[in-house]
Amino acid sequence: MRLRGLVIAPLFVLGPVAHAADSPLLVEHFSGLTITVDTSQARPGGLLVVKLRAARPLGAVAATLDGWRAPFFATSEGPRALLGIPVTIPAGPAQLGVELRGRRGRRRIAVGVVVAAQRFASRATSLPADRSALLRASGAVRDSRRLLAALRSFSETAYWNGPLRPPVEANARATFGVTERSETGLPVNQLLDGLYGEYHRGLDYDVPIGTVVQAPAAGVVVLATALTVAGQTVVIDHGHGLVSVLCHLSRIEVTEGQRIEGRTPIGLSGDTGAVAAPQVHWGTYLSGIAVDPGAIMATAF
Ligand SMILES: [Zn+2]
Incomplete structure (x- = not known):
């Protein structure tokens, strides 16, 4: 499931770095779009639950992390992606990407997350x-x-x-x-x-x-x-x-x-x-x- 050949449109937007220390729920507001990320299982072998909410319909494509990706699916609360975190991903700061498709092509919003350390025997x-x-x-x-x-x-x-x-x-x-x-x-x-x-x-x-x-x-x-x-x-x-x-x-x-x-x-x-x-x-x-x-x-x- 490695990311191959995906063309990201020129519009690349870096969102604010989220503050993960207090709550496992990151909430980022970005030009009419709210991105909520459940990071309670943000560790190698864990997952991120990414939910989007917007006033207008969204062309939500996929959530990505270190080249791995998961598509967004429609739910009654808006688009949601369940992004697995491979055991091979190093602990520390990482960039969650949210890919959207709009009238001007694809854009990618980056949200800073922290992958917790996990030792495997x-x-x-x-x-x-x-x-x-x-x-x-x-x-x-x-x-x-x-x-x-x-x-x-x-x-x-x-x-x-x-x-x-x-x-x-x-x-x-x-x-x-x-x-x-x-x-x-x-x-x-x-x-x-x-x-x-x-x-x-x-x-x-x-x-x-x-x-x-x-x-x-x-x-x-x-x-x-x-x-x-x-x-x-x-x-x-x-x-x-x-x-x-x-x-x-x-x-x-x-x-x-x-x-x-x-x-x-x-x-x-x-x-x-x-x-x-x-x-x-x-x-x-x-x-x-x-x-x-x-x-x-x-x-x-
Ligand atoms: Zn077994």
């Missing part, structure tokens, strides 16, 4: 021989690309309402963003979802095989299939660029194209794919950027 991982063999299987790369295509789903409709909930009633291991070194030397995480980087993309729940797995929120099932590394997998498009993936299931009970509500049982937990023990892996993505499900759950959209 590092760990060595090992898999049983029959599971690490999956990393060398002929279909592994093809399957990772298939999963990535589903993770980059966009719907104009926001299907979910209210906070996302964990897929199982269990405590997650705090594994998001952890750098993993596989003893095989093969990139387990890259082979899972086709995205670059050997950091863990979600939360893991250690539950017995056969535990009911529920949808974290409403959406449309865009993938429900067995994949080489991710195992039996369900991808849910919640809308507005927000997507959940649930991996390593033993059984899938939804079908592609099915519209589901939050808490709908989608299958049973298992240990399929490249895992060492039974677990549910829940990953969340915004416009194809892996973000911490903990940050998504903590956000009031």
